[in-house]
Amino acid sequence: MNSSNPFKNLKADFPASIVVFFVALPLCLGIALASGAPLFSGLIAGIIGGIVVGALSGSQVGVSGPAAGLAAIVLTAITALGGYENFLVAVVIGGVIQILFGVLKFGIIGYFFPSSVIKGMLTGIGIIIILKQIPHFFGYDVNPEGDFAFFQIDGENTFSDIFNAIDQINIGATIIAAIGLGILILWDTVLSKKGKIFQLVQGPLVAVALGILYFVLTKDSETFGIIDDHLVKVPVPDSFDSFIGEFRFPNFAVIGDYNIWIIGFTIALVASLETLLCVEATDKLDPLKRVTPTNKELFAQGTGNILSGLIGGLPITQVIVRSSANIQSGGKTKMAAIIHGFLLLISVILIPTLLNMIPLSVLAAILFIVGYKLAKPALFKKMYIAGWKQFVPFVVTVLGIVFIDLLWGIGLGLAVGIVVILIKSFQNSHFLHIEDNSNGKHRIKMTLAEEVTFFNKATILKELDGLPRDTFLELDVRKTRYLDLDIVEILEDFSEKARNRNIDIRLISERGIVENPDSFIKFFQLRPKNAELITRTSN
Structure with missing residues (x-):
């Protein structure tokens, strides 16, 4: 990959950026709504996440923007800090702390998460995407597009929303969603292999164009028309001054409040962890298997959050939904992320009215495909075949993410993974082999593990x-x-029992063979400065 020429892969990156744009647009707005923030703040975060973070990041296929995982923190923080302008100060502080994390090389943290947990994270997010888009697919839009929580403020949950949607199907929204889904499947499985035109013009663009056309042709129909509540809602400025008026600026007068710093640190910690986990997952999805420099990523994310906070945007992380959509659409380099940021910027300035004609059900169909590719049923079979040590943490992570939230799911999966390691460590400390009876004695060989x-x-x-x-x-x-000293003490005690039970011991080490050693402690030689650590030295 020739990184010196950013436009070399434009024929792949540009179509991918269009898909990411259509995925990102409703999510930016939905996450802002779910966060209790101005709608425009989600778009600001998406634009900066694409252009600024995309340019600074070392990831070639990762895409950044506002994250659903931070929505609950933002919602609570805005109220606790007494307003959105006060909250923006915490976002700026969070960005500064993230840059400090990068300087201190905290990016390595992401590598300590097992592969089974990362795959579980991807699968869990894929399942959530599908479940959360089912109501939008049928024209039931009670909850915002960016709400990924299982239990909701209104007392409903993910499954009850689906049942409610089935009872209140909007015919027009469902028809165009079904047509859009059919086009996407046809494009992905058949047409994309037929010619370059079908690779350049992506299926999601065609589906969205048909959605706009359908809305225009049926808007006067009571049966087949799509109501305004089921359309994208981008703020439409009346003039340049009203556009500038959409921006908010931090109130630095409250910077001395310790609550601002606590929330700033919380944003930095959660955003950094989500980003590092997304980086790990994205690198696994990357067909070219490139490795993202994690400390550089923290610096890029921190810079993005500082800028986002300064002009009224939500906190930013690298986001797996947009990143996976980019990879699945053939994005090759960071130009796809950068272009998608410019598309967001240009569209909200020049064509907000046209964007507000896009049915949410068509965007739901696009996200169905994204979710399915993240959570293919074949992956469950693959993880099951890999054995229980992989399958159990994988399933726990998936269930935790679907029924609680992202960080809880990852934490539970990691905890189970650690328990699995301890169990295997418990089981694999030695290998016991009974050979035969010789001279009236049972001959038993015990081989101790490396640790x-x-x-x-x-x-x-x-x-x-x-x-x-x-x-x-x-x-x-x-x-x-x-x-460990504990094991040596067990052997020391056993040597006394062995004499009373007529058990002969032959100790085999790199230093030779010792028959019935007098003292295991002396043999393994205590380190004088560390009584906890006993090591075997060899000649």
């Missing part, structure tokens, strides 16, 4: 205490590089 810690005390103690009388035990520690 044996206090987690393995119970299983090793159980095996040693279970040895019958008149046993010949061969203890092989040639592969062991770390042996």
Whole structure:
């Protein structure tokens, strides 16, 4: 990939940017609505996330903008801080802290999350996208497009919304959504392989164009028409002054309030974690398997949040919905993200009235495809075949994200992953092999693992205490590089029991073979400055 020429892959990046634009537009507005913020603040965050963060980021396919995961924090913070202008100060502070995170090289945190949890995150988000778009697909728009929470403020939940939508189907919205979905599937499976024109002109653009045409032709029909509440709602300025009036500016007079700093730090922490996890997931989806420099990403996100806060925008993170839409649409470089930002900017200035003719049901159809590609049923089968150590954290992450929220799901998946590691560490501390009977004694060989810690005390103690009388035990520690003091003490105690039960011990190490060692502690040699750590030294 020749990064010196940003326009080299424009024929792939431009069509992808159009798809990302249509995915991002309703999400920017919906997340702002769900956050209790001005609608225009979501568009500001989307524009800066595309143009500024896209240009500074080291990610070639990641797309940034306002994130649904921060909506609850923003909603609470605006009220707690006494207004949106006060909240913007916290956004700026959060951006500064993110830059500091990058300088301190905190970007490595994202690499400590297991692959099963990352795949669970992608799948969970895909399922949420599909479930949340079903009501919009049928023309039921009680909740905003950016509301990804399972339990909602109005007492409803994701599934009750779906049942309500089925009872209140809007015929016009459903018809154009079904047509749009058919076009997208046809484009993706058949037409995109027939000629370059179908690769240049993407299916989502055709679906949106037909949606606008359908609205214009049927707007006077009571049966097949689409009501205004089911259309995109971009603020339409009357003049240049009214456009400028949409921007808000932070009230730095409250910067001394410690609550501002607490919320600023919270925004920085949550936004950084979501970004790093998205980076990890996006790198896995990238067909070229490029690796994003995470510390540089934190710097880019921090810069974006400072600028967004200064002119009235919501907090920004890298967002998996837009990033995956970019990858699935063939985006090759960061130009796709940057162009999508310019498309947002140009459209809200020049054609807001045209944008307000786009049915939300058509955009729901586009997001159906995005969600399905993230949560393909084949992935569940693949993870199941990989074994329970992969499948259990994967499923827990998916369920946590769908039924609670993104951070809870990831946290639960990570916790289960750690438990799995501990269980396997408990099980794999040693290998016990019963060979035969020789000279009237049971001959048993026990090989210790490379690292044996206090987690393995119970299983090793159980095996040693279970040895019958008149046993010949061969203890092989040639592969062991770390042996905890707790384990050495168990061996020391066992050597006393062994003499009383007529058990002979042969210790095999890199230093040779020792028959019935007098002291395991002396043999493994305590480190004088660290009584907790016992290591085996070799000649």
